[in-house]
Amino acid sequence: MSVNIKINNAVKKFGENTVISDISVDIKDKELFTLLGPSGCGKTTLLRMIAGFNTIEGGEFYFNEKKINDMEVSHRNIGMVFQNYAIFPHYSVRQNVEFGLRNRKLDKAVVTEEADKFLKLMQIYEYRDRKPEQLSGGQQQRVALARALVIKPDVLLMDEPLSNLDAKLRLEMRQVIRDVQKEVGITTVYVTHDQEEAMAISDRIAVMDFGVIQHIGTPQEIYHRPSNTFVATFIGRTNFVDAHYLANKKLVEVGEYNFKVDNISLEKNNDVILSVRPEDFLFHEEAKTSLKGVIKDSFFLGLNTHQLVELQHNKQLVEVIRESSLENELPIGEKISLSIKGHKVNLFSKDSKENLVKRS
Amino acid sequence: MAKNIKKYFQENGIWFLFILPALLVYLIFMAAPLLDSMRLSFYTGKGYTPTEFVGLQNYIDLFTNPIWRERFFGALKNTFIFFAIHMIVQNSLGLFFANLLANDFRGRGFFRTVIFAPATLSVLVAGFLWTLILNPHWGAINQTLKAIGLATWAKPWLGEENLALPVIALTSVWQWVGMPTVLFLAGLLGIPEELLEAARVDGASSGYVFWRIKLPLIKPVIGVVAILTFVDNFNAFDVVYAMAGAKGEPGYSTDLLATFFYRTGIAGEHPIGIPNMGMGAAIATITFVILMVGVLFWLYSSRKNEDLV
Ligand SMILES: Nc1ncnc2c1ncn2[C@@H]1O[C@H](COP(=O)(O)OP(=O)(O)OP(=O)(O)O)[C@@H](O)[C@H]1O
Ligand SMILES: [Mg+2]
Numbered sequence: 203m204s205v206n207i208k209i210n211n212a213v214k215k216f217g218e219n220t221v222i223s224d225i226s227v228d229i230k231d232k233e234l235f236t237l238l239g240p241s242g243c244g245k246t247t248l249l250r251m252i253a254g255f256n257t258i259e260g261g262e263f264y265f266n267e268k269k270i271n272d273m274e275v276s277h278r279n280i281g282m283v284f285q286n287y288a289i290f291p292h293y294s295v296r297q298n299v300e301f302g303l304r305n306r307k308l309d310k311a312v313v314t315e316e317a318d319k320f321l322k323l324m325q326i327y328e329y330r331d332r333k334p335e336q337l338s339g340g341q342q343q344r345v346a347l348a349r350a351l352v353i354k355p356d357v358l359l360m361d362e363p364l365s366n367l368d369a370k371l372r373l374e375m376r377q378v379i380r381d382v383q384k385e386v387g388i389t390t391v392y393v394t395h396d397q398e399e400a401m402a403i404s405d406r407i408a409v410m411d412f413g414v415i416q417h418i419g420t421p422q423e424i425y426h427r428p429s430n431t432f433v434a435t436f437i438g439r440t441n442f443v444d445a446h447y448l449a450n451k452k453l454v455e456v457g458e459y460n461f462k463v464d465n466i467s468l469e470k471n472n473d474v475i476l477s478v479r480p481e482d483f484l485f486h487e488e489a490k491t492s493l494k495g496v497i498k499d500s501f502f503l504g505l506n507t508h509q510l511v512e513l514q515h516n517k518q519l520v521e522v523i524r525e526s527s528l529e530n531e532l533p534i535g536e537k538i539s540l541s542i543k544g545h546k547v548n549l550f551s552k553d554s555k556e557n558l559v560k561r562s
Numbered sequence: 563m564a565k566n567i568k569k570y571f572q573e574n575g576i577w578f579l580f581i582l583p584a585l586l587v588y589l590i591f592m593a594a595p596l597l598d599s600m601r602l603s604f605y606t607g608k609g610y611t612p613t614e615f616v617g618l619q620n621y622i623d624l625f626t627n628p629i630w631r632e633r634f635f636g637a638l639k640n641t642f643i644f645f646a647i648h649m650i651v652q653n654s655l656g657l658f659f660a661n662l663l664a665n666d667f668r669g670r671g672f673f674r675t676v677i678f679a680p681a682t683l684s685v686l687v688a689g690f691l692w693t694l695i696l697n698p699h700w701g702a703i704n705q706t707l708k709a710i711g712l713a714t715w716a717k718p719w720l721g722e723e724n725l726a727l728p729v730i731a732l733t734s735v736w737q738w739v740g741m742p743t744v745l746f747l748a749g750l751l752g753i754p755e756e757l758l759e760a761a762r763v764d765g766a767s768s769g770y771v772f773w774r775i776k777l778p779l780i781k782p783v784i785g786v787v788a789i790l791t792f793v794d795n796f797n798a799f800d801v802v803y804a805m806a807g808a809k810g811e812p813g814y815s816t817d818l819l820a821t822f823f824y825r826t827g828i829a830g831e832h833p834i835g836i837p838n839m840g841m842g843a844a845i846a847t848i849t850f851v852i853l854m855v856g857v858l859f860w861l862y863s864s865r866k867n868e869d870l871v
Contacts, residue, residue, distance in 0.1 A: 255759060275762045282763045288756035292778045302764035346760075353764060 204231040205265050205356040205389045207252065213260030214247050214413075221247050222413040225261075229391060230406075234383050236392045238400040239410035240436070245393040246361055247413075252391060253359055254278055265356055276305075281350030281388075283360040287342040289334045295345050296321065296330040302353035316352055323382065324348040340371045347379070351386055358383070358390040364399065376403050397437050401425070409433050426546070427561060431554040434477050441520040443513070445476035447549060447558075454549065457515030459493040461544040465560045468549075474558060475550040480508065480523040482543040485532075492539035495520075497532055507531055511538065596850070602843035612840040620844035634845070636814055637822040640727055644818060645795040647731040648738070653787055655735070656742025661772065663743070664750040674747075678740030685737070689804025692733040696720055723815035726806060730816055734801045738794075742787045749783035750776060782864070789860045796853055799824065819849050 207229040214222035222244050229235040237245040250256040252263060254275035263270050270278055281302075289298050299321055303313040321327040324344040326337075334342055343363060350358060363379070364372045380403050383390050394400050400407050401421040409417045409424060409432075417429040428434035431442065446455045449471050453460045456476060468474075486492055494514035501508040507526045510519050522540070532538060549558040571577050603620055605612040624634045659677055663670055680688060695702045696719040704716035719729045753776060761771045777784075799820035802810055808825050810817025825831055827842015 253759075253763065275759075276765045276767070278763075279765075280763055282760065284756045284760065286754070286756060288754065288760040290757060290761075290775060301761070301766070305765040305767075305770065349760075349764070 206231045207235075207357060207389060207391070208264040209248075209252075209261065210264075211261040212248065212251060212258065212263065214244070214251060214256060215259045220413070222251075225413070225415055227408060227415065227418065229389060231389055232387045233405045234380065234390045234392060234403060236394060236400045236404040236407045237410060238394060238397060238407050238436075241395055243410045244413040245395070245410060248410075249359055249361055249391060249393050252357070253280060253282060279353070279356045281353060281355035281358045283343070283346050283350050283358070283363045285362040285365055287334075287339075287346045287366070289342055289345050289349065291334050294331050294333060295326060295337070298334070298345055299330075299348045299352055301349060306353065320348040320352040323351075323385075324378075339367050340375055343367065343375060344378070347382065351382070351388070355388065358388045360390065361393045362395070363392075364394075365396075372399070379403065401437070409436060411436075427557060427559060428477075428548065429557050431475060431477065431550050434548060434550070438479060439521065440477045440479050442550075443476045443478065443518060443520065444516065445474050445549070447472050447474045454544070454547075456493060456542075457513065459491055459541070461542055463544050463547065463549070463559075466549055466558050467560050468558055473552055475552065475554065477548040477550060478520070478542055479546065480521045482546045483520070483522045484541045484543065485522075485524065486539040486541055492541055495538055495540060497534050497536045497538060500531060500534060502526060502531070511540065599843045600847050602840055603847045604840070605843075606838070606840040608836045608838065612838075616840070620841050621848075623841070624844055624848070630841070633814065633817065633822055637810075637817045637819045640810070640816060641796055641798070641818045641820075643727060644731050644734075644798060645792060647728060648735060648791050648795045649788065651732065652735040652739050653742045653791060655739050656787070657746050659739070659743045660746035660750055661776070663747050674743075677743050680737040681740040683737065685800040686804045688737045689733065689801050692736075693720065693805050696729065696733075720805060721812055723812050726812060727816045730802060730805050733805070734798070737801075742791070745783055745787050745790075746780065749780035753779050785860065785864050789857060792856050792860075793853055796849060796856075819845065823849070 207227075209225060209227050209229075212222055212225045213220070225248060227235075237248060239245055247256060251258055254270070254273065258271050265278070290301065293301065296317060299317045300313050303316055308316075318327065321330050324347055326341060326344045326348065329337060329341060334345065337345065343366075346363070360379070364375050367375060376399055379392075392400075392403065404421060406418060406420055407424055408415045411432050417424055417433045419427075424433060424437050428437060434440045434442075443456055447453070447466060447468055448455065448460075449466075449468055452462055452464045452466065454463055454474070454476060495511040496514070497509055498512050498519065499510040503526075505526060506523050509522045509524070509532070511522050512519055550556065551558060602612065604617055605614060606616045606620065607614050623630045625631060659673075663674055663677075683691075698704060698716070698718040698721060701719075703719070707713060707716045717725060720726050757775060757779075758771060761775050766774070797820060798818055802816050802818055802821050803824070806812075806816040808821055808829055810821050823842055823845040826837070826845060827839055828837055829835075830837040
């Protein structure tokens with residue numbers, strides 16, 4: 203079964219309060235699509251509109267060509283995994299997994315066979331006769347996933363399914379989710395506020411803020427070419443530095459230092475916001491033209507060392523990451539020269555709203 | 563530090579000082595009167611201080627002597643019917659109302675108040691009110707039946723032997739249905755919303771969700787409601803007293819253990835009017851034993867369930 207989800211101009215209001223003002227997305231067949239954003243931005247709200255638990259104040263929702271705005275929840279043929287597992291405490295693991303099949307009036311033998319298949323797929327077959335309370339959090343979430351998938355839903359919805367698990371289990375389970383999602387081949391909408399998790403698991407991500415989608419793209423696109431300063435800071439870390447763009451020479455000027463960028467959509471000279479990821483600074487012993495600064499603080503994190511550098515020309519602090527070396531690190535107070543990997547930076551308009559780098 | 567104090571208290575028996583006040587109150591006001599009334603049940607004599615020890619004679623009379631036996635088993639049977647009507651009608655209605663009130667809809671607070679309001683009335687007032695409504699000549703019920711052309715359905719509701727007990731039980735149901743409703747409602751609202759949503763996503767109908775998810779999950783509440791219903795109604799007295807008098811009119815058809823006890827041990831049977839305290843104490847003791855057995859059974863089975871779940 204192939205299902206794509208299409209949402210046109212969705213609006214959600216709680217009373218007078220508009221939580222989602224106008225969202226449109228196309229979620230492709232068999233894609234793992236993530237809604238990512240800070241707490242309260244409306245991820246759960248949008249997911250619950252797809253599930254049918256929230257009323258829809260405007261716009262259209264489609265599964266393929268079928269409009270689902272007014273369809274009963276139980277008729278939408280969706281699987282759902284909740285943050286706190288939501289498995290039935292009075293049923294055994296097997297009964298939980300069989301629950302959806304029993305509602306479909308299938309043959310007893312078919313029910314058992316299908317349940318077995320998914321119990322094995324989720325590697326909980328050996329726990330099939332246990333009660334949920336006798337399982338660990340990770341095992342419970344596996345039960346929830348098996349129960350959601352066993353009914354062969356058209357769409358799988360997951361709302362922060364890993365946030366109740368400890369850090370190690372989270373890594374393990376996100377791999378499980380990704381593998382199973384690919385194996386079963388099901389269109390999936392995944393909600394999280396953890397950007398690293400989103401990057402690791404998703405085919406595409408919609409970054410949301412205040413009920414508006416800021417950027418839709420693959421993890422790479424969103425990381426390398428964020429559409430505005432919000433996305434640039436929400437995904438990974440970045441430094442914003444005031445800069446000036448010289449259109450005729452295709453140069454970005456930061457204080458005394460300048461470097462060439464040739465894929466900028468500006469026609470005229472203009473003040474811009476330069477966004478540099480910490481790993482996109484280079485250290486120089488000597489250089490003709492360089493960004494001068496002083497090391498103010500230093501954090502050794504094993505693989506990398508993070509350093510806070512105060513820029514000489516405007517006293518701004520920027521974060522710089524270098525691979526740790528065996529020799530002594532540059533001490534605090536040391537004057538250093540930096541340059542910037544020009545092809546990896548982003549330039550944003552002064553109002554923060556537009557990425558001026560042309561998409562290739 | 564805190565641990566040391568705990569240990570000190572445990573080793574020196576100081577913990578006992580803390581439960582002593584409550585224990586004293588319990589012993590003086592609960593245990594002692596109970597034991598004394600049991601002692602009284604082995605005595606006979608007219609008036610309020612029976613002095614003649616008769617061993618088990620009161621009990622033997624209750625179970626075998628035709629004068630007592632008929633009344634006693636009649637009251638026992640009526641009490642059981644009275645309890646059963648509450649158990650079935652009141653608690654099913656309570657569950658039904660609670661399930662409705664657990665949904666979010668306009669006027670929910672209003673209906674909750676309406677359902678619970680009769681419970682705030684005095685039983686005597688409610689009983690009196692219903693005797694007016696049920697009056698065979700000018701009561702609202704028969705008037706209404708006549709007005710809509712169902713005059714044949716009009717009955718002397720409290721005057722027929724096979725009608726009076728169920729009718730009185732139903733007025734009591736009307737008054738107290740708010741109690742199981744709020745208890746069930748609390749239980750239903752305690753079920754995590756996600757569980758019900760998960761069930762709906764999986765295609766379960768609302769009936770299926772009710773029987774297979776909600777009901778099993780509020781099993782502890784059902785147990786509590788059942789035992790409260792049992793204790794309350796095996797002790798019931800006032801509603802019958804208010805609507806049918808101390809003799810459980812008509813013809814003892816509404817006589818309960820408590821009214822029987824009241825006539826025997828406190829008011830004194832017509833026409834003599836002298837109470838038989840010893841026999842009254844025997845009736846009270848039997849009632850107590852029935853309640854005790856019921857409660858112990860419940861405690862035992864709910865304990866067993868706890869271990870299982
Ligand atoms: N039932 C409701 N009634 C009123 N307001 C609501 C309701 N549900 C959500 N909201 C509001 O809608 C906004 C979005 O909530 P939502 O739960 O979708 O956020 P979220 O992105 O899922 O956040 P989180 O990461 O914390 O789960 C919030 O401001 C919230 O207060
Ligand atoms: Mg949420």
